Amino acid sequence: MSGSGAPHVYRFRDAVNGFFEFPTENARAILPPGLQPVEPHHGQSVLAVTAFDFNETPVGAYREIVLSILVAPRILHGEPMPRAAMYPFKVATSTPQARQHGIEVWRLPHYMKDIDVSIERSDQQIAVSVSDDRQPVLQMTVTGLAAVGWQPVDHRYQTFSVDETGTYLSVLMMNGPFLEHEEERGHLELDTHPFSEAVDRDGVTTTPFREQWMTKGVETIHPLQSLAALAGR
Numbered sequence: 483m484s485g486s487g488a489p490h491v492y493r494f495r496d497a498v499n500g501f502f503e504f505p506t507e508n509a510r511a512i513l514p515p516g517l518q519p520v521e522p523h524h525g526q527s528v529l530a531v532t533a534f535d536f537n538e539t540p541v542g543a544y545r546e547i548v549l550s551i552l553v554a555p556r557i558l559h560g561e562p563m564p565r566a567a568m569y570p571f572k573v574a575t576s577t578p579q580a581r582q583h584g585i586e587v588w589r590l591p592h593y594m595k596d597i598d599v600s601i602e603r604s605d606q607q608i609a610v611s612v613s614d615d616r617q618p619v620l621q622m623t624v625t626g627l628a629a630v631g632w633q634p635v636d637h638r639y640q641t642f643s644v645d646e647t648g649t650y651l652s653v654l655m656m657n658g659p660f661l662e663h664e665e666e667r668g669h670l671e672l673d674t675h676p677f678s679e680a681v682d683r684d685g686v687t688t689t690p691f692r693e694q695w696m697t698k699g700v701e702t703i704h705p706l707q708s709l710a711a712l713a714g715r
Contacts, residue, residue, distance in 0.1 A: 489655075490587065492701040493538035496601065497656070498608050498624040500668050500690035501552070504529045508682045509551050512571050514644045516709070520552040522691065528552035529686055530568060531622055531670060533610040534701075535601055536580075544580040545599035547612050547620070548573050549678060555640050556651060556709075564653070567640035574612070574619075574677055589643040589650060589706065593677045607668075608695060618673040624693045625667040632659040632697070643706065650706040658699020668693045 509519040509527035519527035530550040537543050548570050555567035574593040575581045584590045597619060600611040606626050612619040639654045668690045672683045 487705045489702045489704045490540055492534075492536050492540075492703070494699055494701065495535040495537050495697065496603070496608060497532065497534050497658075497694075497696045497699060497701070498610060498622070499530055499532045499694040500622055500624055500670055501692040501694075502529045502531065502670055502687050502690050503527070504686040505682065508685055512680050513551060513553065513569060514649065516649060517569055517642060518554045520554060529681065531620070533599065533601070533612075533622065535599075539580070541579040541583045542577065544575050544577040545601070546573065546575045546580065547597065547599060547610070547677075549681070550641075553642065561653075562638055564640045565637045567642070569642045571680060572677060588652065588703070589645045589647075597677075612677075614675065614677070617675065619675045619677050620673060621669075621671045623669045624690070624695050625663075625665070626661050626695060627663040627665060627667075630661055630663055632661055634658070635660040635696075641703075649709045651709055652706050653704040655702040655704075656696060656699060657702070658696045660699075661695045662692065664692050666691060 503526040506525050506527045521527055532548040534546040549572045550568040550570040553567050553569050555564045570590055573590045574597045576599055581592050585592055598613045602609045607623055609623045611621045637656045641652050641654055643650045666689050670688050672678050
């Protein structure tokens, strides 16, 4: 893919994200060559656990859970600095259409079965529970913070993907009412399951150092750009 074409637009009820520290040794074992993990503390990298409840997309409504590692962004001439850059190393969806779309369009590695994603919302928190044929996969709670309040944002991110044809970058925009804090009130529980088998569960902190929640928002993903082509510019 050369980066040409129109962006894909995905509307969602909620998108929640928890940032958890885990060993850089584990992060480097997952990352492909050329991508460097971001370390909030020496020897500790960042595992991002993200859940989406999509209600309007090119492949219909579905729910999705993503495991990513925060990496150093690529600085592109003439383009704004992204808020963060991520390498999604495992994705799971609730429908086969969404899984096929993610693989074919975005070249992302998927868990190859439909998963169940339960979401319980209140004014103060959103709880996500993921299971696979009733086998628990993970549970995550992301909390709100009344003192912060919902703020409309227009955030720019980079995501990276790798397959047998090369390494790719895409620009991702997130728009909507947004909450973010570092009050360490959320929680993560990773169960023993193939979805998270690349992660050393004992090394992951169970309390996020940063929590994010966006509601009634829009995710716009621009077409993939080959890093080989970008290097030649």
